[in-house]
Amino acid sequence: MAYADKKEGTSKLTSVLLVVLLHIGLLFGATVAFNYEAIQKAVVDTVAINVEEPPEPEDLPPPPDIEPMETPPPPITAPPTPFTPPSPNPLRPPPPQEKPSFTEEYKELPPQRTQCADGSSVAAGLPCPKPPEMKQCPDGGPRILASEQCPVQTQKCPGGQVIPKTATCPAVGKSSKLSPRGNSGSWVPVTAYPRDALRDGIEGVVGFRLEVSAEGRPTSCSVTASSGNASLDKAACDNLMKRARFDPELRNGEKVPSSYSNRVRWQIPKK
Secondary structure, three states, X not given: OHHHHHHHHHHHHHHHXXXXXXXXXXXXXXXXXXXXXXXXXXXXXXXXXXXXXXXOOOOOOOOOOOOOOOOOXXXXXXXXXXXXXXXXXXXXXXXXXXXXXXXXXXXXXXXXXXXXXXXXXXXXXOOOOOOOOEEEOOOOOOEEEOOOOOOOOEEEOOOOOEEEOOOOOOOOOOOEOXXXXXXXXXXXXXHHOOHHHHHHOOOEEEEEEXXXXXXXXXXEEEEEEOOOOXXXXXXXXXXXXXXXXXXXXXXXXXXXXXXXXXXEEEOOXXX
């Protein structure tokens, strides 16, 4: 059954191909027949063109021998003429000089400054710095700023201790006060009465203060209460400086300077 179907299909395909080829042949023949007259006309109208070959060139004489040219020397170039600037026209004024700008002029000026009392300087228009307030420390101490504290003044005691100057050294030896040596009444005798005061009958009392060295001798005399007469005051100090002697003050076994105060009474002796 299958074989019969296959044989029948092949026959149909062959028939179709034959029909197609037949139609192609008929179509080609009709086309040729239709264009036959046009082809014949194109053949008749074609014109033959004879192309003539160009004649051969006649024999020409050989070209002359050309001698090679020598390379010409390089051209000589004259040196350039030096440029001479034109002389200024005396009738034409010189061009104006450009002035520096305001900023450049300002930079060239030195800054103005003011000299202060402490040696420093400040810009003009500004106030000088106020000097700091100072104070003097007591007992010959240094001069320091008012806001600072004065250093404590110290003293060295005979035993080697260093204590504040206002304190008292601890006792390590004998201590005694300053005392006159001998009769202090003999320091200013009656024979030392000033002649002018004696002549005028002037009497008075002179208060004095003697500064005494560690050796017991007076170093200075000052009048603490005047008698009212310059001759009596001067005579009192002159005689005290000449004749007064003391046993010096002892402080922890060491002799120290001290002072002595008293009075001298000037009185004319009665006959």
